[in-house]
Amino acid sequence: MELLTRMLEQQDASGAVDDGALRSLAQQTRVPLHRLEGLRGFYPQFRRHPVERPVLSVCRDMVCRQRLGMDPVARVHGDPDITRDFSVEGASCLGRCDHAPAALRQHTPLRIDVDAEQRVKLSSNPEHAPRQWPLDPYSTPSQHYATLQRWAASGDIEELLNTLKSAGLRGMGGAGFPTGVKWEACRAADRAVRAVICNADESEPGTFKDRVILAELPHLVIEGMLLAAWVTGAREGIIYLRHEYEPERERLEAALREARDRGLLGPGHPTGFDIRVFVSPGGYILGEETALLEALEDRRGEPRNKPPFPVSRGLGGEPTLINNVETLAACVGILHHGADWWREQGRGQAAGLKLLAVSGDVERPDVYCVPMGTTARELLALAGGVQGGKPLLAFFPGGASTNPLPAGRLDTPMDWDSLREAGSALGSGAVTFVAEGRDLLDLVLAQTRFFRNESCGKCVPCRVGTQKAVALVESAIAGDPVDGLPELLRQLNGTLARTSICGLGQVALAPLVALMQHFPQQHWQALATGEAG
Known part of the structure; x- marks a missing residue:
C-alpha cells in the first residue's frame, strides 16, 4: 500500500506523477524505476503531466447517455462556457447515477443540467434528508x-x-x-x-x-x-x-x-x-x-x-x-x-432485504431497500414509474454485466434464482430501466466499450475479444457488417466465458448476445443480417 499511497499523494499535490517524482520515489524506497513505471501506466488515476485547467470528468456510460444524449462528453465539450474553465474528459461511470448526468471536478461530484437555451450548467448534488433504513437495527x-x-x-x-x-x-x-x-x-x-x-x-x-x-x-x-x-x-x-x-x-x-x-x-x-x-x-x-x-x-x-x-x-x-x-x-x-427475522423479510423462497440502485428512465432514481423477491414492476412503481409516463422497453436487473430483459418480464422477482431462470442475474443490484424510443443497441454497445476499456489485459481472450466485439458492431453500424455477425458474437462470448480469468471477461459480451435474443428490433436485425447501411 505504501507505494500507491505515496503516488496518490503526489498526484493530489501536484496534479501528476511526473518522471522526476517517479525517480525520486524510486530512490527513497529503493524500488526499481521500471516497477513504479508499471504502476503509473496501469492505474488510470495517475497522470504523467499536470493539466493547465481543472479537469471536469464527464460520465459517458449508460445512464448518463440516457439523460444527456448518445455522447455526453461531446455535449459538454461543445459548450464554450465549460471549456473556458475546464479541461473536459470522458470517464467511466462515476457511481452517481441517481444524479445523472454526472461529472466530477477534482473530488467534487456535480450534476450536469441543460437550460432552456441549451447551455450546460453544473450544480451540486442535493443531500438526502435523514431516513430510517430497514437494514439498520438502531434508532439512535x-x-x-x-x-x-x-x-x-x-x-x-x-x-x-x-x-x-x-x-x-x-x-x-x-x-x-x-x-x-x-x-x-x-x-x-x-x-x-x-x-x-x-x-x-x-x-x-x-x-x-x-x-x-x-x-x-x-x-x-x-x-x-x-x-x-x-x-x-x-x-x-x-x-x-x-x-x-x-x-x-x-x-x-x-x-x-x-x-x-x-x-x-x-x-x-x-x-x-x-x-x-x-x-x-x-x-x-x-x-x-x-x-x-x-x-x-x-x-x-x-x-x-x-x-x-x-x-x-x-x-x-x-x-x-x-x-x-x-x-x-x-x-x-x-x-x-x-x-x-432475516428470512421473514424476503418474499416466497427468497430470504432477507436487498438494497437496489434504481436509475435510468425513472422519475425518482435512488437506492431502495426492499424485500428480496420484490418484482421489477413493484420496484419501478417505487421509483415513480417510467419518466414522462412513457412505455417501458427493457430493464437491466443487476448492472451493466447482466442481460437486459424485455418489459414483458417486469413481474420477475428480484432474487438470485428467479433472475437466473429469466436469463439474467441479480448482479451488483443496479437496476436500470429503459423507456421506449431509446436506442438499446447504443446503450449495450456503450457497456461493451466499458468492459473493453476496463480489461486489465492479463488474459488474451478478454483483452482481444472485447476489442474485437466492439469493432465488429461499430463496423456494422457504419454500414460494413460481416457475414454471420450474430453467430460470431455468440462464439466470441462463449470463448470469453470459458477462458477469461475473472468475471469481467466472462460477462463482457453477454448483454450483446442477450440483445439479439430478446430484442430483434429492426435496426439490430439489419446489422445481424448484413443489410445495414
Missing part, C-alpha cells in the same frame, strides 16, 4: 455497536456463525457466495488471519448502492468488520474505496473516529484492531477481490488465478476475509434480530 446513534458488544460478551462464535449460515445471507457484491460459510472457512484457515477487507470499489455502470450505505450507514459497515474480526481473529481492517467517493470517505473517517473514541478501534480495542481507508488508484477490475489484493500489495491490479482463494491465501499470502459493503452491513441486522 447511542445504540450503535450494541450487537457487537452483546456477541462479544457471550463469547459464542460458533453460534454467531450458525446464525449467519441459517439466515442464508449471500455476498451482495454480485458473486452471491454464502457469507457464513466464508467467515467459517477463514476462521478455520491453517494460519493466523491477516485482515478483514471491505470491498467498497463498486464501479460497474449503474451501481451506487454501496456509496449510499457508506454515506448514510457507515456505522453498520464498521460494526460488520468488527464482528468479522472478532470471529476470525484478524489483525487489521481495510476499507478499499473507489477514488471518486471522496465525500463518502470523509463520512467514513468521521465514523471511524467516533468508533475509536468509544474504544472500539485502535488502542481501545482489546487487540489493537483498527481500520484504515485505502483509496483506490482507479480501475473497474479492482472490484475483483484478488486484483484488489494485488493493489494493496503495490502491484498492478491483475486478477490472480484461483485457487488458492483469499480465505486461505490472501493479503501477503495470509488468510484474508473480503466482503462487500452491503454484506457487512446486513450482518449486523441479522446478528441483532436473528436468522428467522
Whole structure:
C-alpha cells in the first residue's frame, strides 16, 4: 500500500506523477524505476503531466447517455462556457447515477443540467434528508455497536456463525457466495488471519448502492468488520474505496473516529484492531477481490488465478476475509434480530432485504431497500414509474454485466434464482430501466466499450475479444457488417466465458448476445443480417 499511497499523494499535490517524482520515489524506497513505471501506466488515476485547467470528468456510460444524449462528453465539450474553465474528459461511470448526468471536478461530484437555451450548467448534488433504513437495527446513534458488544460478551462464535449460515445471507457484491460459510472457512484457515477487507470499489455502470450505505450507514459497515474480526481473529481492517467517493470517505473517517473514541478501534480495542481507508488508484477490475489484493500489495491490479482463494491465501499470502459493503452491513441486522427475522423479510423462497440502485428512465432514481423477491414492476412503481409516463422497453436487473430483459418480464422477482431462470442475474443490484424510443443497441454497445476499456489485459481472450466485439458492431453500424455477425458474437462470448480469468471477461459480451435474443428490433436485425447501411 505504501507505494500507491505515496503516488496518490503526489498526484493530489501536484496534479501528476511526473518522471522526476517517479525517480525520486524510486530512490527513497529503493524500488526499481521500471516497477513504479508499471504502476503509473496501469492505474488510470495517475497522470504523467499536470493539466493547465481543472479537469471536469464527464460520465459517458449508460445512464448518463440516457439523460444527456448518445455522447455526453461531446455535449459538454461543445459548450464554450465549460471549456473556458475546464479541461473536459470522458470517464467511466462515476457511481452517481441517481444524479445523472454526472461529472466530477477534482473530488467534487456535480450534476450536469441543460437550460432552456441549451447551455450546460453544473450544480451540486442535493443531500438526502435523514431516513430510517430497514437494514439498520438502531434508532439512535447511542445504540450503535450494541450487537457487537452483546456477541462479544457471550463469547459464542460458533453460534454467531450458525446464525449467519441459517439466515442464508449471500455476498451482495454480485458473486452471491454464502457469507457464513466464508467467515467459517477463514476462521478455520491453517494460519493466523491477516485482515478483514471491505470491498467498497463498486464501479460497474449503474451501481451506487454501496456509496449510499457508506454515506448514510457507515456505522453498520464498521460494526460488520468488527464482528468479522472478532470471529476470525484478524489483525487489521481495510476499507478499499473507489477514488471518486471522496465525500463518502470523509463520512467514513468521521465514523471511524467516533468508533475509536468509544474504544472500539485502535488502542481501545482489546487487540489493537483498527481500520484504515485505502483509496483506490482507479480501475473497474479492482472490484475483483484478488486484483484488489494485488493493489494493496503495490502491484498492478491483475486478477490472480484461483485457487488458492483469499480465505486461505490472501493479503501477503495470509488468510484474508473480503466482503462487500452491503454484506457487512446486513450482518449486523441479522446478528441483532436473528436468522428467522432475516428470512421473514424476503418474499416466497427468497430470504432477507436487498438494497437496489434504481436509475435510468425513472422519475425518482435512488437506492431502495426492499424485500428480496420484490418484482421489477413493484420496484419501478417505487421509483415513480417510467419518466414522462412513457412505455417501458427493457430493464437491466443487476448492472451493466447482466442481460437486459424485455418489459414483458417486469413481474420477475428480484432474487438470485428467479433472475437466473429469466436469463439474467441479480448482479451488483443496479437496476436500470429503459423507456421506449431509446436506442438499446447504443446503450449495450456503450457497456461493451466499458468492459473493453476496463480489461486489465492479463488474459488474451478478454483483452482481444472485447476489442474485437466492439469493432465488429461499430463496423456494422457504419454500414460494413460481416457475414454471420450474430453467430460470431455468440462464439466470441462463449470463448470469453470459458477462458477469461475473472468475471469481467466472462460477462463482457453477454448483454450483446442477450440483445439479439430478446430484442430483434429492426435496426439490430439489419446489422445481424448484413443489410445495414
